[in-house]
Amino acid sequence: MVRIGILGATGYTGLELLKLLLRHPEAEITVLTTRQDERPHLADVHPQLAGRLDLRLENLSPRDVAKKADCVFCCLPHGAAARATPELLDGGARVIDFSADYRLNDAATFKHWYHEEHPDPARLGRVVYGLPEWFRDDIRKAQLVANPGCYPTSAILPLAPFLAQGLIDTDDIIVDSKSGVSGAGRTPKLAFHYPECNESIMAYGVGTHRHTPEICQVLGRIAGRDPQVIFTPHLVPMDRGILSVIYTRPIKKLDQEAALDVLRQRYYHEPFVRVVEHLPATKHTAHTNFCDITARIVQGRLLLISVEDNLVKGASGAAVQNFNVMHGFAETTALL
Numbered sequence: 001m002v003r004i005g006i007l008g009a010t011g012y013t014g015l016e017l018l019k020l021l022l023r024h025p026e027a028e029i030t031v032l033t034t035r036q037d038e039r040p041h042l043a044d045v046h047p048q049l050a051g052r053l054d055l056r057l058e059n060l061s062p063r064d065v066a067k068k069a070d071c072v073f074c075c076l077p078h079g080a081a082a083r084a085t086p087e088l089l090d091g092g093a094r095v096i097d098f099s100a101d102y103r104l105n106d107a108a109t110f111k112h113w114y115h116e117e118h119p120d121p122a123r124l125g126r127v128v129y130g131l132p133e134w135f136r137d138d139i140r141k142a143q144l145v146a147n148p149g150c151y152p153t154s155a156i157l158p159l160a161p162f163l164a165q166g167l168i169d170t171d172d173i174i175v176d177s178k179s180g181v182s183g184a185g186r187t188p189k190l191a192f193h194y195p196e197c198n199e200s201i202m203a204y205g206v207g208t209h210r211h212t213p214e215i216c217q218v219l220g221r222i223a224g225r226d227p228q229v230i231f232t233p234h235l236v237p238m239d240r241g242i243l244s245v246i247y248t249r250p251i252k253k254l255d256q257e258a259a260l261d262v263l264r265q266r267y268y269h270e271p272f273v274r275v276v277e278h279l280p281a282t283k284h285t286a287h288t289n290f291c292d293i294t295a296r297i298v299q300g301r302l303l304l305i306s307v308e309d310n311l312v313k314g315a316s317g318a319a320v321q322n323f324n325v326m327h328g329f330a331e332t333t334a335l336l
């Protein structure tokens with residue numbers, strides 16, 4: 001059994017992760033943290049889990065967490081995650097970080113997009129990006145894995161096969177995404193207050209969203225040259241789910257069947273990427289670790305459409321997939 005710690009277990013990704021790990025035959029959840037000093041019981045924090053695990057959350061230092069866990073899932077906001085991670089690693093734990101702290105390769109890019117100094121800059125550029133469909137071999141050996149962002153997964157999985165084969169223009173990519181409100185986490189913020197976002201839809205972070213450099217960095221690595229990506233996310237009044245519609249320009253002859261074949265051939269063996277012929281909806285992947293993708297040719301452009309659950313394939317499910325790869329367990333354990 002692998003002893004598991006979860007930092008920030010009170011949040012939405014923490015809850016989703018607990019639900020998955022509680023059915024994992026090789027995982028024993030031994031430590032959960034919160035900043036609250038009252039040591040709340042798990043069932044008080046997440047009533048959905050009443051009767052499932054008799055454990056209290058504690059305000060512990062990362063060093064103390066590392067004494068009780070072999071693998072730590074860090075479900076903290078950016079900044080807080082990179083302040084905790086060095087102590088976890090020094091204490092001998094393997095770490096899967098949910099935040100953006102270790103996804104970008106250099107501290108200057110991090111500062112540009114996040115407007116703060118990186119707390120652990122020396123490690124950047126050496127951290128494995130936790131997208132098993134593309135970087136599985138690196139994940140197997142990793143001490144620290146940067147779990148991908150929810151939007152980046154929905155953009156990278158459809159685009160990567162076409163960029164890897166040089167089939168589309170790297171300078172003409174538009175990613176138009178819609179996300180449910182749980183993407184913003186459980187910590188209350190005005191824009192996500194029910195009367196503010198219900199019965200309404202808005203674009204946000206236009207030209208400035210922090211997932212843009214992550215999408216470009218990973219696609220650049222796969223394409224062999226930096227792509228130009230316009231990424232426009234929208235907040236939609238639903239609990240969970242991401243739909244991305246991606247507009248690209250083919251540079252080689254490509255009809256719809258050929259485009260679907262590019263996806264099918266690349267993802268044929270992948271348990272969590274489903275290449276579909278129908279137009280996918282967020283409900284098709286809700287509460288699952290699947291990312292569903294299709295392709296269309298419209299007026300000479302290649303449109304890629306993907307859906308996923310932001311809390312599962314976009315966060316906690318992907319983390320459990322990485323956990324399975326890191327520990328040599330069947331990759332689908334606790335996920336199918």
Ligand SMILES: NC(=O)c1ccc[n+]([C@@H]2O[C@H](COP(=O)([O-])OP(=O)(O)OC[C@H]3O[C@@H](n4cnc5c(N)ncnc54)[C@H](OP(=O)(O)O)[C@@H]3O)[C@@H](O)[C@H]2O)c1
Pocket residue numbers: 007008009010011012013014033034035036074075076077078080098099100148149150182183184185186187310311314315
């Ligand atoms: N939500 C998503 O769809 C999603 C998808 C992919 C990645 N992520 C990333 O996953 C991480 C967790 O997201 P989430 O949605 O679970 O957030 P969340 O619901 O807000 O939970 C984060 C938890 O971290 C603790 N926390 C907050 N600020 C902290 C600080 N400054 N220092 C230490 N602990 C702090 C809080 O627990 P206490 O108040 O109990 O201490 C909070 O419950 C974030 O980095 C997020 O960007 C989220």
